[in-house]
Amino acid sequence: MRSKSAPRRAADRIRETAFDLFYREGIRAVGVEEIVSQAGVTKPSLYRAFESKDELIAAYLRDYNQRFFQRFEAPAADHPDDPKAQLLAYVDRLAVRASRDGYRGCGLTNAVIEYPDGDHPAHQVAVESKQQLRDRLHEMCSSMGARNSDELADGILLLLEGSYVSGQTFGEGGPARVLGTMVRRLIDAST
Amino acid sequence: MRSKSAPRRAADRIRETAFDLFYREGIRAVGVEEIVSQAGVTKPSLYRAFESKDELIAAYLRDYNQRFFQRFEAPAADHPDDPKAQLLAYVDRLAVRASRDGYRGCGLTNAVIEYPDGDHPAHQVAVESKQQLRDRLHEMCSSMGARNSDELADGILLLLEGSYVSGQTFGEGGPARVLGTMVRRLIDAST
DNA sequence: CAGAGTACGTACCGATCGGTAACATTGTCA
DNA sequence: TGACAATGTTACCGATCGGTACGTACTCTG
Numbered sequence: 001m002r003s004k005s006a007p008r009r010a011a012d013r014i015r016e017t018a019f020d021l022f023y024r025e026g027i028r029a030v031g032v033e034e035i036v037s038q039a040g041v042t043k044p045s046l047y048r049a050f051e052s053k054d055e056l057i058a059a060y061l062r063d064y065n066q067r068f069f070q071r072f073e074a075p076a077a078d079h080p081d082d083p084k085a086q087l088l089a090y091v092d093r094l095a096v097r098a099s100r101d102g103y104r105g106c107g108l109t110n111a112v113i114e115y116p117d118g119d120h121p122a123h124q125v126a127v128e129s130k131q132q133l134r135d136r137l138h139e140m141c142s143s144m145g146a147r148n149s150d151e152l153a154d155g156i157l158l159l160l161e162g163s164y165v166s167g168q169t170f171g172e173g174g175p176a177r178v179l180g181t182m183v184r185r186l187i188d189a190s191t
Numbered sequence: 192m193r194s195k196s197a198p199r200r201a202a203d204r205i206r207e208t209a210f211d212l213f214y215r216e217g218i219r220a221v222g223v224e225e226i227v228s229q230a231g232v233t234k235p236s237l238y239r240a241f242e243s244k245d246e247l248i249a250a251y252l253r254d255y256n257q258r259f260f261q262r263f264e265a266p267a268a269d270h271p272d273d274p275k276a277q278l279l280a281y282v283d284r285l286a287v288r289a290s291r292d293g294y295r296g297c298g299l300t301n302a303v304i305e306y307p308d309g310d311h312p313a314h315q316v317a318v319e320s321k322q323q324l325r326d327r328l329h330e331m332c333s334s335m336g337a338r339n340s341d342e343l344a345d346g347i348l349l350l351l352e353g354s355y356v357s358g359q360t361f362g363e364g365g366p367a368r369v370l371g372t373m374v375r376r377l378i379d380a381s382t
Numbered sequence: 383c384a385g386a387g388t389a390c391g392t393a394c395c396g397a398t399c400g401g402t403a404a405c406a407t408t409g410t411c412a
Numbered sequence: 413t414g415a416c417a418a419t420g421t422t423a424c425c426g427a428t429c430g431g432t433a434c435g436t437a438c439t440c441t442g
């Protein structure tokens with residue numbers, strides 16, 4: 001077993017490098033040549049581990065989905081049995097991140113926009129993840145006693161997605177800075 | 192002067208075809224060959240009218256910006272001296288459009304995501320347009336007597352942007368259906 | 383009807399795209 | 413030491429990318 005910081009396996013290096021490049025520069029903007037050269041491997045190694053670029057993209061988005069929900073649920077540990085506080089903990093951290101320069105939003109949201117065709121694996125993986133998020137938000141709103149939890153969850157989802165994209169458009173001091181305030185207002189109006 | 196419905200000039204046909212293709216399929220996904228062939232012209236005609244593909248992209252986004260503000264301000268005529276009703280008129284129409292299948296969101300928002308590099312003309316044109324929108328929203332919130340008009344305008348902007356992208360992710364019955372309700376709640380809480 | 387612009391098309395460029403075939407090299411474990 | 417799996421090396425494929433040199437057909441004017 002090698003150290004974690006310098007993965008030995010070519011497939012891992014490719015996966016990590018693809019993650020960074022796809023996220024920062026966009027999926028369509030990054031070619032396989034750029035990925036393998038930056039990962040310090042060669043093209044055949046990429047195609048031994050992944051059937052195609054599309055499959056690598058799907059793997060990237062599955063990785064992203066996993067890391068997203070990790071980040072989304074992580075603050076919950078500090079607020080057991082308090083769904084409102086759990087949600088707000090994520091929201092408040094997002095508000096900070098999305099109001100900083102260089103923020104690149106949500107990789108899954110970005111993927112839907114880069115691949116509008118519903119048949120494309122990238123689109124499908126991303127949409128599936130967003131549906132999970134929508135369900136989870138509904139669950140949380142429900143357990144915090146909202147009158148119309150579907151409605152509230154969708155409202156909050158709009159604010160979240162708005163923060164992801166607005167964070168990229170306006171850098172420092174963008175509209176995402178008010179995210180926490182707005183989520184609180186919607187929650188207060190519904191409970 | 193020829194009829195408007197079947198433009199004779201190659202440059203016009205290119206501009207219109209590029210608009211449709213860039214918007215529906217994404218900018219990076221569409222090559223110049225596809226544009227000219229669908230427009231029924233040839234590549235040199237494109238490059239006589241536009242310096243480069245990037246310039247054509249910028250022209251597309253400037254066109255989009257113009258059509259956007261047309262659509263944004265159009266309902267205002269029905270509600271003179273009532274900024275709240277003006278805004279809500281646009282919002283309610285957007286909620287319907289963005290909750291239908293096949294919705295492709297805002298071309299300018301999409302462009303920012305496709306071109307994260309701030310030096311790219313596409314990014315610059317799109318960001319400029321979004322800043323105009325942010326200013327206009329602030330103006331409207333101000334004149335409807337909001338306590339903290341900056342804050343309210345940013346909250347509404349988050350909801351709008353959230354509707355643009357969520358409309359693409361979830362088709363029919365997506366979260367954008369609650370847009371009108373949520374905008375009203377934020378306005379009510381601020382006035 | 384001649385001639386000048388203007389508008390357009392034919393055919394092509396080098397570069398890069400995603401992807402592959404064939405073979406050499408390395409590290410690991412028995 | 414020998415065998416096997418993983419990776420690297422090199423060279424290549426057809427397709428498509430954005431972009432252009434150059435020839436041709438209009439149309440307007442005198």
